[in-house]
Amino acid sequence: MVNKKLIHELLHENNCSHSDKKKSSCDKPKPGATSGGCAFEGAQIALFPYADAVHLVHAPATCIGASWETRETPTSFKGFNNTKTGYCTQVVANDIIFGGTQKLEDAIAYLLEHKDPQAVFVYETCVTAMIGDDMDNVCARMQKRSGVPVVPVHAPGFVGSKNLGSRLAGETVLEYLIGTKEPEQIHPYGINLIGEYNVTGDMWQYTPLLEEIGIKVVSTLAGDGRIENIRQAHRAKLNVIVCAKSLESLTRKMQERYGIPYISISFYGMRDTTNAIMSIVNAFGDEKLIAKAKEVTAREEKLLQKRLQPYRKVLQGKKAILNTGGNKSWSIASALQDIGMEVVATSIRKATLEDIEIAKQYVPVLMKVPANEQAKLIDEHGVDILLAGGRSLYTAIKKKIAFVDVNQEKEISYGAYEGLVNLAKDVCDAVNNKVFQTVGKDAPWSE
Amino acid sequence: MERIEKPLTLNPIKLSQPMGAMLAFLGVKNCMPLMHGAQGCASFSKVFFTRHFCDPIAVQTTAVNDITAVIDGGERSISEAIENITKKVTPDLVGLFTTGMTETKGDDIKGATYLLRDKQKIAYVHTPDFEGSFESGWAAVQQALIKQLVHQSKYSDKSKVALLPNVSMTPYEVECVKNALAQLGLECFALPDLSTSLDGHLGLKQGALSSDGISTQEIEKLGECGLVLTVGASVKSGGELLRKKCTKMQHLHFDSLSGLEASDLFYKQLLDYTGHKKPPRSVIHWRKRLQDAMLDTHFVLGSTKLALSLEPDQSYALAGALQEAGGNIETIVLGQKGEYDFDALSKNVRIGDFEDIEALLPKADAFIGNYHGHRLCKNAGKVHILRGFPNYEEVGNQLKSDILYEGSARLLFEVANSVKLAAH
Numbered sequence: 001m002v003n004k005k006l007i008h009e010l011l012h013e014n015n016c017s018h019s020d021k022k023k024s025s026c027d028k029p030k031p032g033a034t035s036g037g038c039a040f041e042g043a044q045i046a047l048f049p050y051a052d053a054v055h056l057v058h059a060p061a062t063c064i065g066a067s068w069e070t071r072e073t074p075t076s077f078k079g080f081n082n083t084k085t086g087y088c089t090q091v092v093a094n095d096i097i098f099g100g101t102q103k104l105e106d107a108i109a110y111l112l113e114h115k116d117p118q119a120v121f122v123y124e125t126c127v128t129a130m131i132g133d134d135m136d137n138v139c140a141r142m143q144k145r146s147g148v149p150v151v152p153v154h155a156p157g158f159v160g161s162k163n164l165g166s167r168l169a170g171e172t173v174l175e176y177l178i179g180t181k182e183p184e185q186i187h188p189y190g191i192n193l194i195g196e197y198n199v200t201g202d203m204w205q206y207t208p209l210l211e212e213i214g215i216k217v218v219s220t221l222a223g224d225g226r227i228e229n230i231r232q233a234h235r236a237k238l239n240v241i242v243c244a245k246s247l248e249s250l251t252r253k254m255q256e257r258y259g260i261p262y263i264s265i266s267f268y269g270m271r272d273t274t275n276a277i278m279s280i281v282n283a284f285g286d287e288k289l290i291a292k293a294k295e296v297t298a299r300e301e302k303l304l305q306k307r308l309q310p311y312r313k314v315l316q317g318k319k320a321i322l323n324t325g326g327n328k329s330w331s332i333a334s335a336l337q338d339i340g341m342e343v344v345a346t347s348i349r350k351a352t353l354e355d356i357e358i359a360k361q362y363v364p365v366l367m368k369v370p371a372n373e374q375a376k377l378i379d380e381h382g383v384d385i386l387l388a389g390g391r392s393l394y395t396a397i398k399k400k401i402a403f404v405d406v407n408q409e410k411e412i413s414y415g416a417y418e419g420l421v422n423l424a425k426d427v428c429d430a431v432n433n434k435v436f437q438t439v440g441k442d443a444p445w446s447e
Numbered sequence: 448m449e450r451i452e453k454p455l456t457l458n459p460i461k462l463s464q465p466m467g468a469m470l471a472f473l474g475v476k477n478c479m480p481l482m483h484g485a486q487g488c489a490s491f492s493k494v495f496f497t498r499h500f501c502d503p504i505a506v507q508t509t510a511v512n513d514i515t516a517v518i519d520g521g522e523r524s525i526s527e528a529i530e531n532i533t534k535k536v537t538p539d540l541v542g543l544f545t546t547g548m549t550e551t552k553g554d555d556i557k558g559a560t561y562l563l564r565d566k567q568k569i570a571y572v573h574t575p576d577f578e579g580s581f582e583s584g585w586a587a588v589q590q591a592l593i594k595q596l597v598h599q600s601k602y603s604d605k606s607k608v609a610l611l612p613n614v615s616m617t618p619y620e621v622e623c624v625k626n627a628l629a630q631l632g633l634e635c636f637a638l639p640d641l642s643t644s645l646d647g648h649l650g651l652k653q654g655a656l657s658s659d660g661i662s663t664q665e666i667e668k669l670g671e672c673g674l675v676l677t678v679g680a681s682v683k684s685g686g687e688l689l690r691k692k693c694t695k696m697q698h699l700h701f702d703s704l705s706g707l708e709a710s711d712l713f714y715k716q717l718l719d720y721t722g723h724k725k726p727p728r729s730v731i732h733w734r735k736r737l738q739d740a741m742l743d744t745h746f747v748l749g750s751t752k753l754a755l756s757l758e759p760d761q762s763y764a765l766a767g768a769l770q771e772a773g774g775n776i777e778t779i780v781l782g783q784k785g786e787y788d789f790d791a792l793s794k795n796v797r798i799g800d801f802e803d804i805e806a807l808l809p810k811a812d813a814f815i816g817n818y819h820g821h822r823l824c825k826n827a828g829k830v831h832i833l834r835g836f837p838n839y840e841e842v843g844n845q846l847k848s849d850i851l852y853e854g855s856a857r858l859l860f861e862v863a864n865s866v867k868l869a870a871h
Contacts, residue, residue: 028510029508030531031524032507032527032529032531033534035490036490040487041487060577061577063487065462066466068458068819069822086456088456090461091547092577106454107455126511126547130552156485157488391503
């Protein structure tokens with residue numbers, strides 16, 4: 001069953017700085033004026049990176065048929081990679097009339113027998129929520145029979161946005177998995193990485209550094225994650241929320257239940273990465289750890305500066321406008337500044353109040369309606385490069401300036417120190433690319 | 448091969464009915480496809496087509512939520528959506544189509560459309576994703592547009608042709624048929640027409656509405672066409688439906704336009720229709736090139752075992768064209784049934800998913816199918832020729848053509864070359 005009380009609570013999270021004022025992603029979506037994914041997609045984003053768990057979607061064709069094998073969240077798991085696999089009960093008209101519970105039970109039984117999963121997540125969707133299939137009952141029964149956690153995820157699309165779905169997924173993990181297994185050893189500097197999905201391997205850019213310093217990643221939700229680890233997450237000493245406000249309810253509850261404090265950080269750009277690492281060691285307060293972290297970050301920064309040198313020659317002082325959403329509105333701006341660029345303006349159209357507060361500290365001009373403002377700003381400031389979504393491409397071509405599609409599914413990581421080199425290379429390639437000078441030229445027959 | 452019957456789908460081949468409907472509405476000029484369901488259905492589909500076509504995609508959603516799902520019979524969220532859409536843009540048509548959830552509720556979209564008739568021209572269509580497929584969703588939109596928009600006509604213009612392509616025809620393939628007809632002196636109206644909307648041209652497109660396509664005025668006048676052409680079994684009944692708008696209209700149906708025999712049949716029937724003795728010289732020459740291509744490729748194709756997984760219409764067309772030049776169709780795996788005698792093309796035809804394809808791949812040399820085959824082929828060391836939806840690996844998908852003499856020749860070369868290159 002969809003838990004209305006929980007949804008209400010998640011939408012009014014006390015620890016969210018926006019909770020007194022409404023913000024768009026928490027509102028009910030507006031018919032005819034909505035973009036962005038549903039709660040099911042949010043749950044999918046949060047949990048699918050667990051490659052050792054089966055993700056069974058109890059739905060007709062669209063939900064998973066259009067979305068399987070689309071997430072670039074790599075895993076080091078050596079077994080069968082379930083993240084890239086689309087499991088679907090394929091609900092048809094007959095199930096709508098007679099109910100899909102039996103079908104669901106058969107599917108779970110088959111998966112438990114043939115796929116040897118560490119857990120089975122069963123995702124409720126709009127249609128199966130409406131026909132009232134009793135998923136909780138089926139899951140409980142199958143778990144009892146097999147001893148493998150079979151976890152119902154109640155985030156059908158129509159309860160709300162992607163953001164809400166991620167929260168519901170976090171709550172599900174808390175209720176069904178966290179604390180269900182005791183570790184053999186408790187590490188004094190063990191952390192959980194919450195809301196880090198390891199998109200394009202972002203996480204792997206910094207976890208080796210944390211390990212070198214002496215921090216142990218106990219579990220993740222859910223980048224390169226393992227079910228076994230998240231079940232032991234209650235024995236970590238610190239929760240680290242990475243670039244994702246959506247899971248703050250989860251960490252607050254873990255603090256209440258298990259006494260685990262939490263911090264919220266970002267690993268985009270040099271300054272933020274160093275700050276992030278220092279925040280973690282400062283939270284532990286151990287002198288040795290802090291000293292080691294200072295040493296490692298100083299070494300990495302120095303190394304990075306050297307590697308950025310060739311790109312700086314091209315990019316130093318170049319002016320950029322950034323038009324993207326969420327935390328990218330400031331995190332990429334900060335990263336661009338680290339490369340030596342000047343960020344003239346950034347869009348806050350799709351940012352939360354919190355993101356806007358942070359963006360203010362990095363960028364002088366905040367665009368509320370970038371579609372109307374960015375062309376003018378390009379002229380006024382002599383901007384060299386526009387970093388935006390595909391829709392803004394035409395603006396760049398008309399103005400004959402370089403363009404980077406920051407919303408496109410990227411294939412390489414921009415995270416942490418090493419990722420900054422990737423970003424610098426991409427921006428550099430765009431600035432050097434002749435296409436933006438030539439493609440927009442008038443046709444010989446134009447007037 | 449032993450196949451374990453399983454009570455679920457693992458890595459589905461089947462694409463949903465509302466997605467087929469959405470694509471069809473994108474071939475109507477200044478149209479806003481409006482998906483009646485939760486926001487995720489529209490969002491997933493939008494991302495899917497944006498990545499496939501590398502272009503902005505217009506779509507809106509009625510954003511049904513858990514409350515309106517219970518208390519609203521559809522008219523409220525639909526009228527609210529129309530109000531919000533028309534605040535920003537002025538569509539010539541709103542293409543309203545349903546999803547599994549709103550069909551489970553049993554919303555009265557016809558009634559909702561009727562109540563809004565003075566505010567906005569709307570075409571409505573029922574496309575639950577718990578039945579039908581990508582092909583049937585597309586065909587349902589064609590039929591809805593014919594029923595709801597096309598005027599009854601007393602006279603017919605022999606020089607005008609209505610074309611009903613199937614969902615798997617690329618924008619450029621639609622253009623190829625239009626050009627072939629133009630060469631015979633016929634003006635062609637494709638319903639829908641992706642050849643001008645999703646063909647990937649640089650324009651001032653913001654993706655707020657479909658950028659081009661067949662206009663609603665043109666649709667209304669389709670009853671005046673002297674001929675309706677249908678390509679692919681999934682759209683055949685649409686042709687019959689259009690013929691009801693004018694008794695003088697002729698209907699020519701082609702299951703396929705790929706390969707020598709299919710192309711010959713196309714030109715024979717059309718020459719009969721126009722009364723021409725011969726097609727233009729370029730066509731005659733392309734036929735000879737195709738003959739030569741068949742001979743140049745027959746040796747490689749004759750020793751190649753092919754596995755295929757596409758929508759039924761495209762599977763039938765490509766399997767036929769490749770078999771004609773000696774290709775061995777080892778297996779065809781379909782997401783849903785088609786209305787063809789596939790058994791004549793291959794001994795191993797089944798309804799299944801990508802897990803089945805993975806199990807069958809060792810017996811084949813090359814696989815023709817969508818992006819999801821890429822990883823499987825890489826792991827199994829097989830050649831992958833990308834066709835169908837989605838194709839996230841390649842750019843320029845909208846400009847591929849496997850039809851008529853030229854497209855067929857290029858298809859044979861592509862398959863033979865890919866196999867040869869991989870062998871060396």
